[in-house]
Amino acid sequence: MTESNIAPKLLVQMHRELLRVRHAELALAERYKQQEMRTPTHFGVGQEAVAVGVCAALRKDDVAYSHHRSHNHFLAKGGSVYRLAAELFGRETGCSRGRGGSVHLTDLSVGFVASSAILGEALAAATGSALSFKMDKANRVSTAFFGDAVAEEGAFYECLGYAALMKLPVLYVCENNGYATESPLAIRQPEGVSITGRVKSFGIETFYVDGNDVCAVYETAAKAVAFAREHMLPVFLECTTYRWLEHVGPHFDHDLGRTYRDEAELQDWQQKCPVRRSETVLLATGLATEAELEGWEAAIKAEIEADIERAYADPWPDPSQLFDNAS
Ligand SMILES: Cc1ncc(C[n+]2csc(CCOP(=O)(O)OP(=O)(O)O)c2C)c(N)n1
DSSP, X not given: OOSXXXXXXXXXXXXXXXXXXXXXXXXXXXXHTTTOOOSOOBOOTTOHHHHHHHHHHSOTTSEEEEOSSOHHHHHHTTOOHHHHHHHHTTOTTSTTTTSSOTTSOOBGGGTEEEEOSSTTHHHHHHHHHHHHHHHTTOOOOEEEEEEGGGGGSHHHHHHHHHHHHHTOOEEEEEEEOSEETTEEGGGTSOTTOOHHHHHHTTTOEEEEEETTOHHXXXXXXXXXXXXXXXXXXXXXXXXXXXXXXXXXXSSOGGGGTOOSSOHHHHHHHHTTOHHHHHHHHHHHTTSOOHHHHHHHHHHHHHHHHHHHXXXXXXXXXXXXXXXXXXX
């Protein structure tokens, strides 16, 4: 018996997925420092449990859209480390054939439609997909991942209003990491006003969860997805979490002398590391031993390194194709 209601097999799967996402991000951040990936990157280290927990609650034929901090969502929806690495290196074998870079990922075969650096675009596109599902009477859910800054945009409210009015099966997932670039929520939003609270005023069903606890995220997302699918209605899920690295780039802020957030705050959140918390669950429930956990981690890291090396050795797009698909 486990402490949670989640099937043991899924708990193990989610842990392995957390490891894959965490180590892919860390390995790519290391490689990024060599200046061979010529694309801006927004790493999601520290935020993995949101992507993994939500995607575990989605079906393969449900779709997901994401924003600039998209690697976690791409991988958790089923995207490969190899194709992500190839995209960051600008190679022809990249998930967007080396043309998109970090902020334009896609893999339709796993239902990850697109990521976009334009804040709010993921919501609008996901809302459009949900409309098409409704028109086609398809029993599918469309998902948008985005950050807390999007709740300060007009597009956010337009999408919520439209989805509520049209009764669309869309899951809006707000990863609230407390910052928009280097601005904390406290200087951007009036005191006592919450994002979830504002969404409620649209009559939309809302859920709120500790985004660093993969079990809680999965259980809450499963309820949210089931609600959207069954009632053909939008749902909103706010997940509190924290990014460990700088806003854009591979470094820890404090190594660069940046002071917009306190080092103690980062350390406090690192104590709530989603990977370590998931490990604790597996150990406490007897689903894995320390040795097994270490073995999985080592094997996953080795696979990731091999994927990145393979991607690096791949060919560039042919210059003759520069204007293909451009009109
Ligand atoms: C429409 C639009 N406005 C402004 C920007 C510039 N911009 C890029 S990332 C960012 C902050 C994003 O914060 P949040 O959405 O909370 O996500 P996080 O980076 O914290 O994951 C801003 C303002 C943009 N990309 N698009």
